[in-house]
Amino acid sequence: MAAFRARRREVPMIRLKKLGHVQLRVADLERSKAFYRDVLGFRVAEQDPNHGDLFMTLGEDFHTLDMAQDAGPATGRGAARGIGVAHIAFQVGSYEALGEAYRTLLEHGVRVERAMDHVNQRSIYFQDPDGNRLEIYYEMPGALARFPDGRGDQNCELAVTAPGEPPPAWLSERWPPQA
Template structure:
């Protein structure tokens, strides 16, 4: 079995969307990404921190198409990792202020996560990792992740 190089990371995700401008507005104004390049009404690339792109959006096969069925194979969600709880709280506040419906929230022991969808129904997770020393482990030292409720009101108190 081949193992991935330990230095490998996942660099970006490219999503099919039905309305490029609507998706740009969501990923720019709700998720806070910057448009780094756009190709008319067919494709756009957005990033955080000056990277060339973290999210690619295109309408090449999906312009004005119907939403994908939740029961169809495909991407479940793309996850955005925030550096700390305060940054996650601010991201939640921004999403709520934009009228985003929060579809789920969980404390996984290793992380705290919130779930919602973009305008095309693509799943979004925003989360923060706890320090590895705080991760729950069983008596053998293996991860023992949980799926407990996350107190959104308490989280929002930490928004800057």
């Protein structure tokens, strides 16, 4: 691996626009395809049996996710592997959508590992069938301005309410965020 050295501020940074795609090596391509399609709502963009990769998308981009069958034995699980992908995060557009994502995961038998309040966003964490750690989050309006105040990460209960119901009293001061 090439060494990285911090540079002085005069050196311009790369101007990235957004996360393009993530490639995962998976133990069972068809099982992973079913999970990302049926649980998380990805659509198959291309699956070429000659090439071996499966490309899936969430929106207008050609692909958001590229999966390839691992040729060797399955390795460690998720972030426990050490160097590699720690987690992949997917943003939802509202607090209600985060609650719906939580309920959907449970309905599919997916164990949600934790819910976390990051001060500027609310997240849930879980694993795909190969142990890759995933996050679904809702970012509060003004999140960037809140970030310098400190993360203050803390585990929390996810207030899963029906659409239109107010959040529980313990959460009402901070969540859902006010514009």
